[in-house]
Amino acid sequence: MEQHLEDLQERFVKTANKIQIGNEYYIRASAVAVNLEKLVLKKNETFLVCDNRTDLPGRVSGEMGFYFEGTRFLNELDVRIAGEYPILLKSFANEDLMADLTNSDICQDGVVLIPRDSIIINRKVSVENALLVSEFTLKNFHIAPIRFSIEVSFGGDFMDIFEVRGAMRPSRGKLFPPEWQDGELFLSYQGLDNIDRTTSITLDPKPDEIEGREVRYWIELNPREEKKIRLTVKAKAEEEKKSFVLLMPSFKNTTHNNFDQWVQSGCSITSSNELFNKWINRSLRDIYILNTHTPWGLMPYAGIPWYVAPFGRDSCITALELLPFRPELAEGTLNFLAHYQGKTFNTFKDEQPGKILHELRRGEMANLQEIPFVPYYGTIDASPLFLILLYQYATWSGNLSKVKKWWPKALKTLDWIDQYGDIDGDGYLEYYKESPKGLINQGWKDSWDSVFHKNGGLAQAPIALAEVQGYTYMAKLGMSSLAELFSDFDLAKRLQNEAKKLKEKFHNDFWMEEEKFFGIATDKKKELCRIISSNPGHCLWAGLIDSKIAEQVAQRLFRDDMFSGWGIRTVAEKEARFNPMSYHNGSVWPHDNALILSGLKKYGLNSYVDKLATALSDVSTFFSDCRLPELFCGFRRTSTHGPTPYPTSCSPQAWSTGVVFEVLKAFIGLEGDAINNRVYFIRPQLPEWLNWIEITNLKISGKYLDFYVIRGPYTTTIEIQRKSEDLEVVIKG
Numbered sequence: 001m002e003q004h005l006e007d008l009q010e011r012f013v014k015t016a017n018k019i020q021i022g023n024e025y026y027i028r029a030s031a032v033a034v035n036l037e038k039l040v041l042k043k044n045e046t047f048l049v050c051d052n053r054t055d056l057p058g059r060v061s062g063e064m065g066f067y068f069e070g071t072r073f074l075n076e077l078d079v080r081i082a083g084e085y086p087i088l089l090k091s092f093a094n095e096d097l098m099a100d101l102t103n104s105d106i107c108q109d110g111v112v113l114i115p116r117d118s119i120i121i122n123r124k125v126s127v128e129n130a131l132l133v134s135e136f137t138l139k140n141f142h143i144a145p146i147r148f149s150i151e152v153s154f155g156g157d158f159m160d161i162f163e164v165r166g167a168m169r170p171s172r173g174k175l176f177p178p179e180w181q182d183g184e185l186f187l188s189y190q191g192l193d194n195i196d197r198t199t200s201i202t203l204d205p206k207p208d209e210i211e212g213r214e215v216r217y218w219i220e221l222n223p224r225e226e227k228k229i230r231l232t233v234k235a236k237a238e239e240e241k242k243s244f245v246l247l248m249p250s251f252k253n254t255t256h257n258n259f260d261q262w263v264q265s266g267c268s269i270t271s272s273n274e275l276f277n278k279w280i281n282r283s284l285r286d287i288y289i290l291n292t293h294t295p296w297g298l299m300p301y302a303g304i305p306w307y308v309a310p311f312g313r314d315s316c317i318t319a320l321e322l323l324p325f326r327p328e329l330a331e332g333t334l335n336f337l338a339h340y341q342g343k344t345f346n347t348f349k350d351e352q353p354g355k356i357l358h359e360l361r362r363g364e365m366a367n368l369q370e371i372p373f374v375p376y377y378g379t380i381d382a383s384p385l386f387l388i389l390l391y392q393y394a395t396w397s398g399n400l401s402k403v404k405k406w407w408p409k410a411l412k413t414l415d416w417i418d419q420y421g422d423i424d425g426d427g428y429l430e431y432y433k434e435s436p437k438g439l440i441n442q443g444w445k446d447s448w449d450s451v452f453h454k455n456g457g458l459a460q461a462p463i464a465l466a467e468v469q470g471y472t473y474m475a476k477l478g479m480s481s482l483a484e485l486f487s488d489f490d491l492a493k494r495l496q497n498e499a500k501k502l503k504e505k506f507h508n509d510f511w512m513e514e515e516k517f518f519g520i521a522t523d524k525k526k527e528l529c530r531i532i533s534s535n536p537g538h539c540l541w542a543g544l545i546d547s548k549i550a551e552q553v554a555q556r557l558f559r560d561d562m563f564s565g566w567g568i569r570t571v572a573e574k575e576a577r578f579n580p581m582s583y584h585n586g587s588v589w590p591h592d593n594a595l596i597l598s599g600l601k602k603y604g605l606n607s608y609v610d611k612l613a614t615a616l617s618d619v620s621t622f623f624s625d626c627r628l629p630e631l632f633c634g635f636r637r638t639s640t641h642g643p644t645p646y647p648t649s650c651s652p653q654a655w656s657t658g659v660v661f662e663v664l665k666a667f668i669g670l671e672g673d674a675i676n677n678r679v680y681f682i683r684p685q686l687p688e689w690l691n692w693i694e695i696t697n698l699k700i701s702g703k704y705l706d707f708y709v710i711r712g713p714y715t716t717t718i719e720i721q722r723k724s725e726d727l728e729v730v731i732k733g
C-alpha cells in the first residue's frame with residue numbers, strides 16, 4: 001500500500017516524460033500510450049477514456065482515466081483472469097462501451113487446467129453524472145465445470161486534466177491510502193484548494209479476497225452457466241467551488257434520454273453511399289456525446305480528452321456547421337457565451353468588456369488560479385464568430401424575439417472589436433497576450449510557433465491574422481443586416497461601410513502578388529508574414545476575397561505543397577517551419593478544410609469542392625468507425641496506405657464532427673432565409689460517388705421540408721417531397 005503511494009507521488013514529481021517549451025508543458029509523445037486503441041464515453045462533465053478492453057491499465061502512463069469536473073478520479077481499473085490479461089475478441093462504443101473477451105490458457109505446474117477460449121466475458125461500461133458502471137458477464141463454454149479467479153485492481157491519482165496534459169506543479173495536496181468500509185473502497189485526495197475529492201467503488205457481489213486496492217473473486221461455473229459482477233464507481237468533490245452548476249435535477253425531465261430519441265427529434269439524413277451514411281451517423285453520435293447540458297442550454301464541448309470544456313471558438317464553429325440540422329446547439333451556445341461575456345478589465349484572464357470567452361475550466365488548478373481559464377478570454381476570433389453565429393441563427397430560426405434578447409450583448413461585442421480588439425487603431429482585429437499565464441497565439445492555430453516569417457522567425461504581437469479579418473468582415477455584414485431588421489439604419493450603414501473599408505485594406509496589405517495569395521498575418525511592425533497557409537482559405541468562407549481573384553486563391557491552396565491528397569495542409573511544404581507531424585505547421589485539420597470547402601462553394605468553385613469533399617470522405621473511411629479526428633499528419637497521399645494519425649489528437653473533436661454537415665451543405669448549396677420564409681439551393685452538385693441524398697423534417701422558422709437531391713447525367717436536381725405551405729423553395733443553378 002505504502003509503495004503504491006510512493007509510486008503515485010513519484011509520477012507527480014518525475015519530469016522525464018514532460019518537456020517545457022516557453023511557459024507551456026507537454027507530455028512527451030513516447031510517454032503517452034499512442035499505440036493503444038482507445039474508447040471514450042462522456043455525459044456532461046463526466047467522461048471516460050479507456051483501452052479497447054474497457055480497462056484503465058495502471059501500468060500505462062497517459063490520458064486514460066475516469067474524469068469528473070476536470071479531475072481524474074480513477075486512473076486504474078485493471079481486470080485479469082487467473083493473473084493474466086484476457087484476450088480481446090471485439091469492442092465498440094455507442095451510448096455504452098461493449099467488449100467481448102476470452103481467456104488464455106489457464107495453467108498450473110505446466111498443466112493446462114482451462115483451455116483458452118473457454119470463458120466468454122461480456123463487459124458493458126456506462127457513465128452518468130459523476131458515475132461509472134462496469135458490468136461483467138462470465139460464461140463457461142468448456143465441456144466441464146471450471147474454477148478460476150478474477151482479479152481487479154484500482155487506483156486514483158486525482159490529477160487535474162492539465163497535469164495529465166503535462167503541466168508541472170510545485171506542490172500538490174495530500175493523497176490518502178486506500179480505505180475499505182463495509183465492502184466499499186474509498187480513494188481520497190485533499191487538494192490545495194481545500195476540497196476533499198473521493199472515489200468510492202462498490203462491488204456486487206462482494207469479493208472473496210481483499211488486499212489493499214486489489215480484489216479477487218473465485219468463480220465456479222458449470223458448462224453454459226454464467227455469473228455477473230457489477231462495479232460502481234462514484235466521484236465526489238466536497239464543497240466544490242463551482243464556477244457554474246452544469247446539471248440541475250429539473251434538467252433530467254427536459255433532455256432526451258438516449259441517442260435514438262435525440263436523433264428522432266431532428267431531421268433525418270440518408271444517402272445512396274453507405275460509407276457516407278456511416279460518416280454521418282458516427283458524427284451524429286459524437287456530437288451527441290459532446291453535447292453538454294448547462295443552465296443556458298445545450299452546448300457542444302470541444303473534444304475528448306483534452307478539451308472537455310466550453311470553448312468559445314470551437315462551440316461557435318460547431319454550432320454553425322450543424323445549424324440547419326441541429327439549431328438547438330446554436331441557441332445554447334449563444335446563451336452560454338452571452339452569459340459569460342467579458343464584463344471588466346482583468347489582465348490575468350485577458351478579459352475586457354464585451355469580449356467572448358475562450359475557455360472555461362473546473363478543477364483544483366482552476367480553483368487555485370494556477371491556470372487562467374476561470375474563464376479565460378485570450379481568443380481573438382470567438383467574438384466575431386459569436387456575432388456570425390447570431391446572424392446565422394436568425395436566418396435559420398427566424399426567431400427575432402430571441403435575437404433581440406441577445407442584441408445588447410452583440411452590440412457590446414461589436415464595441416469590443418472596435419475599441420479593444422483593434423489595439424493600435426489600424427483597422428485590424430489583432431491580439432496581444434497580457435496574462436502571464438495566457439496563450440501567446442490566440443487564433444485557432446494557438447501553438448507557440450504557428451505564426452512566423454519567411455525565415456522561420458516568430459512574429460511578434462500585436463498580430464493580425466488573415467482569417468480573423470474575414471470573420472470580422474462577415475460579422476459586420478451580418479450585424480448590419482440585423483440592425484436593419486431592428487430599424488437601426490445608421491448602424492446598418494456604418495457597419496456596411498466599415499466592412500467595405502476592411503475588404504479594401506485587407507487586399508492592399510495582405511496580398512502577395514508573386515504568390516497570387518494572401519499572407520498569414522501582419523506583426524507589430526505591420527510587416528506581412530509572407531507564409532503560404534490555410535488561414536486565408538477561411539476568408540473565402542467569410543466572403544472577404546474579391547471574386548476576381550478567388551480562383552487564384554483556390555489554385556494556390558490546391559498545389560501539391562499545400563494539398564496532400566487527403567486535405568489542405570495548415571502550412572505549405574516549402575515553408576521554414578513546415579513539419580507534417582506538427583500540430584499547426586503542416587498537419588491537416590478537418591474543420592479547417594470544411595470552412596475552406598464552404599468558401600469554395602460560395603464562389604461557385606464546384607470542381608474544387610468536389611475534390612476536397614472527396615478527399616475528406618476518403619479520410620473518414622480510414623479512421624475507426626468513420627470518426628474524423630481533431631487533426632492528422634500532413635504526409636502526401638500514396639496508394640499503399642491511408643492518412644497518418646496525429647498521436648495525441650482529440651477524438652471525437654466537436655468541430656470535426658461537424659465537417660460532414662458542412663460537406664453536405666456544400667453539395668446541395670443549402671441556405672436559409674427564415675425572415676422571408678424561404679430556403680435556397682444554390683448550384684447543387686453531387687460527386688460521382690453519391691447518387692442521391694434524402695433529407696426529411698428539415699426545419700426553418702418552425703416550418704418543415706422533405707426533399708431528395710438526385711445526381712443526373714448532366715445536372716443535380718432537387719425534388720421536394722413535402723413542405724409547409726408558406727415555405728418558399730428557391731433553386732438557383
